Structures are given as structure tokens and as C-alpha cells.
Amino acid sequence: RKEVEQDPGPFNVPEGATVAFNCTYSNSASQSFFWYRQDCRKEPKLLMSVYSSGNEDGRFTAQLNRASQYISLLIRDSKLSDSATYLCVVNSGYSTLTFGKGTMLLVSP
Amino acid sequence: NAGVTQTPKFQVLKTGQSMTLQCAQDMNHNSMYWYRQDPGMGLRLIYYSASEGTTDKGEVPNGYNVSRLNKREFSLRLESAAPSQTSVYFCASSDGSGGQGNSPLHFGNGTRLTVT
Numbered sequence: 265r266k267e268v269e270q271d272p273g274p275f276n277v278p279e280g281a282t283v284a285f286n287c288t289y290s291n292s293a294s295q296s297f298f299w300y301r302q303d304c305r306k307e308p309k310l311l312m313s314v315y316s317s318g319n320e321d322g323r324f325t326a327q328l329n330r331a332s333q334y335i336s337l338l339i340r341d342s343k344l345s346d347s348a349t350y351l352c353v354v355n356s357g358y359s360t361l362t363f364g365k366g367t368m369l370l371v372s373p
Numbered sequence: 374n375a376g377v378t379q380t381p382k383f384q385v386l387k388t389g390q391s392m393t394l395q396c397a398q399d400m401n402h403n404s405m406y407w408y409r410q411d412p413g414m415g416l417r418l419i420y421y422s423a424s425e426g427t428t429d430k431g432e433v434p435n436g437y438n439v440s441r442l443n444k445r446e447f448s449l450r451l452e453s454a455a456p457s458q459t460s461v462y463f464c465a466s467s468d469g470s471g472g473q474g475n476s477p478l479h480f481g482n483g484t485r486l487t488v489t
Contacts, residue, residue, distance in 0.1 A: 295475060296475040296476075306482075308416070308463070309480070310479070351415075355475055363417075366415060
């Protein structure tokens, strides 16, 4: 099992839709989880950290399921500007973070 | 409000040439990282520096060397470039406040390197 796995997509959704991505991780000792957003030909940018109790930031909700070893990202009321690749990032139990390959989201008018 | 600054933004090398990618951060972060990103491979860690004066190998260190010049600067050197090193390189930093590997990363704009 790969350390961090994501469905590459693309997820094609209309504006206003709700979309969810999951990310599975293999190391049960992982302690830190993040979602990053990467626009085409740009650097990754932190979208949000993922806390054990779940957390919300505007239209974005992140959740952690330790028992099943996955994190999720829910985007409500999708905007055209949400089109990007979403990277799942997990502390692999060592001193660095491991990135998933990303899920591409395309929001259409 | 510079954050993490990388130079150059673009570079074309011939096989066997050498070059150094420069990275500097002004956020007083302890930890700095070099990643490469290739299509279908995601971001892979080349080297990192947990604190000034230390460097460690990441997932794909072969063909690269690094120098943590001071707290602000972390350079990546390709001694003899190969076509397999054609990639986008990102420098990143973190404050390490949550312990190593627990703090989010702040990325530079990237360097697009082509080796012919």
C-alpha cells in the first residue's frame, strides 16, 4: 500500500455543486494531516490543516478518520476558482511530510 | 512579504553541466526542504535541513547536494546534470513548531529545469 493515495480524478462538477475527496494513508502513527491546493504551473499552497475533531473553513470542511486511515475534504457551493489540484499531505512518522499525487477538480459554468 | 524566494525561475542545461538553485526565506523558519515534482509522480523530497547546520537525505537524493548556508538560505546543487533531472524544483520552509514533520510547509514559486 502506498504511503498516501488519492484518486487522481479529474472530478468534473458544475458551479454550486458539492464535491468530496478522500485520501488514504498507510502509517497508523501519522500525526499531522494537511490539504494543499496547487494551481496549474504554480507552487502548492496550504488550504487547511486537518484536526482530529474535524474542522471547517468557509465552504471547506476537512475530516480525519483514524480507524480507517483516511482524511477527506468537502467543498460546498463550488466556484470556478476552486478548479485546481488538491494535494493530501501526511506526516509519515518521520521528520518530513509525504505528499499524495493530487486530485484534480474542474468546476464548469 | 517575500516568504520563500527561489532563483532562477527557469533554466536549461546540457547534460554534464552543473548549477546551483538558490532558496531563501524571510520567515525565520528553522526547517527548509527541496522537492522535485514530475508528472504522475507528485512531490518527492530530495533533501531537507531540520535546522541550521544539519542536512538529511530525502526520498530521491542521488545526483544532488545541498548546503544550509545560514538560517535563511538553503541551496541545491546539481554537479553533473542528467536528462532525468528535468523537473520542477520547489524549495519550502516550515517553522517546526509542532515538531519536525508536523508543521505546514511554505513553498517558493519553483524552478523549471530542463536538461538536454
